Amino acid sequence: MQTMKMIKKNIALATGLLLMGSTASFAQSLADAKKAIDAEQYQKATSMLKTLVANQPKEGDNYFNLGKVYLLTDDIDSAKAAFTNGTTADAKNALNFVGLGQADLLQGNAANAKTNFDKAISIKGKDYQTYLAIGRAYIDQKNVDYAQALPNLQKADELDSKDKDPETFLALADFYAYQRKNTEAYPMYLRALDISPNLSRAHVQIGKMYKDAFAFPEAEAEIKKVIETDPNYGPAYRELAEVQMQWSFADPKNGPAKKAEALQNMRKYLDLTDKSFDSRLRYAQFLVYASDFETLEKEVATLNAPDPKNPKTFVVTRMRGYSSIENKNYEQGLKYMNELFGRTQDASRIIGSDYLYLGRAQQNLGQDSLAYINIAKAVELDSTKVEELATIGNKYYTAKNFAKASEVYEKVVKANSKNPNIAMAYYYLGASNYFTWAYANQAGNTTNKDMLVKADTAFSKLTKLAPDYEVAYLYRARVNKNLDDAENTGKLAVPYYEKYIELILSKSKEAASKTQLIEAYNYLGAVWASTDKEKAKEYFNKTLALDPSNALATDNLKFLAGGGAAAKKTPIKK
Numbered sequence: 001m002q003t004m005k006m007i008k009k010n011i012a013l014a015t016g017l018l019l020m021g022s023t024a025s026f027a028q029s030l031a032d033a034k035k036a037i038d039a040e041q042y043q044k045a046t047s048m049l050k051t052l053v054a055n056q057p058k059e060g061d062n063y064f065n066l067g068k069v070y071l072l073t074d075d076i077d078s079a080k081a082a083f084t085n086g087t088t089a090d091a092k093n094a095l096n097f098v099g100l101g102q103a104d105l106l107q108g109n110a111a112n113a114k115t116n117f118d119k120a121i122s123i124k125g126k127d128y129q130t131y132l133a134i135g136r137a138y139i140d141q142k143n144v145d146y147a148q149a150l151p152n153l154q155k156a157d158e159l160d161s162k163d164k165d166p167e168t169f170l171a172l173a174d175f176y177a178y179q180r181k182n183t184e185a186y187p188m189y190l191r192a193l194d195i196s197p198n199l200s201r202a203h204v205q206i207g208k209m210y211k212d213a214f215a216f217p218e219a220e221a222e223i224k225k226v227i228e229t230d231p232n233y234g235p236a237y238r239e240l241a242e243v244q245m246q247w248s249f250a251d252p253k254n255g256p257a258k259k260a261e262a263l264q265n266m267r268k269y270l271d272l273t274d275k276s277f278d279s280r281l282r283y284a285q286f287l288v289y290a291s292d293f294e295t296l297e298k299e300v301a302t303l304n305a306p307d308p309k310n311p312k313t314f315v316v317t318r319m320r321g322y323s324s325i326e327n328k329n330y331e332q333g334l335k336y337m338n339e340l341f342g343r344t345q346d347a348s349r350i351i352g353s354d355y356l357y358l359g360r361a362q363q364n365l366g367q368d369s370l371a372y373i374n375i376a377k378a379v380e381l382d383s384t385k386v387e388e389l390a391t392i393g394n395k396y397y398t399a400k401n402f403a404k405a406s407e408v409y410e411k412v413v414k415a416n417s418k419n420p421n422i423a424m425a426y427y428y429l430g431a432s433n434y435f436t437w438a439y440a441n442q443a444g445n446t447t448n449k450d451m452l453v454k455a456d457t458a459f460s461k462l463t464k465l466a467p468d469y470e471v472a473y474l475y476r477a478r479v480n481k482n483l484d485d486a487e488n489t490g491k492l493a494v495p496y497y498e499k500y501i502e503l504i505l506s507k508s509k510e511a512a513s514k515t516q517l518i519e520a521y522n523y524l525g526a527v528w529a530s531t532d533k534e535k536a537k538e539y540f541n542k543t544l545a546l547d548p549s550n551a552l553a554t555d556n557l558k559f560l561a562g563g564g565a566a567a568k569k570t571p572i573k574k
Contacts, residue, residue, distance in 0.1 A: 456480065
C-alpha cells in the first residue's frame with residue numbers, strides 16, 4: 001500500500017513538473033514570437049504563432065499576436081480571422097476585440113472600431129493592457145487619431161501604477177514623437193529604458209528623433225549603441241541606413257561614403273530578417289530612396305507577393321516600372337506602368353510619380369501627346385515635378401510647335417510659383433507666344449494679336465524675376481513694336497530697346513550682341529526721325545559704327561541730311 005502511495009505521489013509530481021515545463025516552454029515561445037515581431041522577422045513570427053495556436057488553442061494572446069503580425073504585413077483579412085478565432089477560443093481575452101477594432105480602423109470604419117474597443121473594455125476594463133492596445137491601435141495606422149489615442153494611453157499609464165511595463169512609455173513616447181514633439185517624447189523613452197535598459201527599440205526611436213532633427217552624428221551614435229549591445233537586432237541597421245542615406249543628401253562632400261554605408265547596413269538588415277516578402281519589399285523601397293535602380297531592377301524581378309491581390313503587389317509593380325524606365329528599358333517599363341494603372345482595385349494608391357514615369361516611358365517611345373497628358377497630371381498631383389513638364393514644353397519648342405509649347409509652359413508657370421527655374425519658364429512661354437503670332441502673321445493672319453499680349457505679359461513677369469536679363473527686354477521691344485499702330489509711328493517699344501542697350505553696354509557685350517544692337521539702334525533712329533533728327537542721326541551713326549555698310553542706316557542718314565528718299569521705318573522683321 002505504501003509503495004502504491006509513493007508511486008501515485010511520484011506520478012503526480014512528474015505530471016506537475018511536466019505541466020510546469022510545458023507552461024514555461026509556452027511562455028518562452030510567446031516571448032520569442034514577440035521578440036521576432038519586434039525584430040521585424042514577420043515570417044518567423046507567423047510560423048511560431050501558428051504553432052502556438054495549434055498547441056495552445058485556448059490561449060487568446062496567441063491569436064492576438066498572430067493577428068498583429070498580419071496587420072503589420074497588410075493582410076487585414078487574415079488578421080480579422082485570427083482575432084475572431086481568438087474571441088471564440090478565449091472569450092475572456094479582451095485583446096482580440098482590440099485587434100478587430102484596429103482592423104476596422106485600417107479599413108476606415110471608426111464606428112465599428114469603437115464598438116469593438118468598448119467590448120474589450122467591458123471584458124477587462126481594469127487591465128492596463130486593454131487601454132494600451134487601444135491607444136496603440138489609434139497610433140499604429142496611416143492616419144493617426146491622436147485625439148482618441150492619448151486618453152487611452154494615459155489610462156493605461158494610470159492603471160499600470162507600478163510602472164512595470166516599458167511598453168506603456170514606449171507607446172506614449174511614440175505618440176509624441178510621431179507629432180515631432182521631441183521634448184515630450186524623449187523623457188518617455190528614458191522612462192521605458194529605466195524599466196528595461198537594453199530595450200533596443202527605445203534607443204532606435206531616440207536615434208530616429210535625432211535624424212528627424214537633422215542631427216545625423218548624434219542619431220548614428222545612438223543607434224550604434226544598440227548594435228554594440230545586440231548586433232543581431234535588424235531594425236537598428238535599417239534605421240542606421242536611413243540616417244546615413246539622409247546624411248549623404250545633406251553632406252555632398254561625404255555623400256558617396258555615407259550612401260555606401262547606408263546600402264551596406266540595409267543589406268545587413270535584410271540578412272538579419274527572415275528575408276520574407278515584407279523585409280525584401282522594404283529593402284527594395286530603400287533602393288528607390290537611394291536611387292540604386294540597377295540593383296532595384298534585379299531585386300524586384302524575383303519579388304512576388306504571396307497573393308497577387310495583395311496591395312503590396314501594386315508596390316512591386318510600381319518599382320518594376322520605375323527601375324525599368326530609369327534603366328532605359330522603356331518598352332518593359334511601359335508594360336509595367338500600364339499593368340499598374342490597370343489595377344483598378346488600387347486606383348486610390350496612384351500617386352503623381354506614377355503618372356510621371358508613365359509619361360517618361362511614353363515620351364521616350366515617341367508617344368508625345370500621351371506623355372504630355374500624363375506628365376501634366378503628375379504635376380497637378382505633385383507640383384515639385386514641374387521641370388518634367390518643362391522638358392515636354394522644350395521638346396515642342398525645339399520642334400517649332402510653338403502653339404503647343406505655349407500650352408505646356410502656361411501650365412508650368414501656374415503649377416509651382418516656387419520653382420527655381422520659373423524665370424526660364426516665363427521666357428519660353430513668352431517666346432512661344434511671340435513666335436506663334438509671328439508664324440500666323442507670316443501666313444497672313446494680322447488681325448489677332450492676343451498671343452502678342454500674352455507674350456508681353458510673360459516677358460513682363462520675366463523682367464521682374466530677372467531684371468538684368470537683357471534678352472527679356474529685347475523681346476518686350478519686339479512684341480511692343482508689333483503691338484504698336486500699323487505705321488509704327490508710336491513709341492511702345494522705345495523703353496525696352498533703350499533698356500536692352502543699357503544692359504548690353506554695361507556688360508560689355510557689344511561684340512556678341514552686334515546684330516541685336518543694330519536692330520535696336522535702327523528702330524530708335526526711325527522712331528525719332530520725324531521729331532528729333534539729331535537724336536535719330538545719333539542712333540543711325542551707332543549702327544554704322546558696328547556695320548559701316550548697313551543700308552538702312554545709310555539711307556536714313558541721307559534722308560535726314562536732305563539728300564535722298566527715306567528708308568522704311570520698320571527696321572526689323574516680324
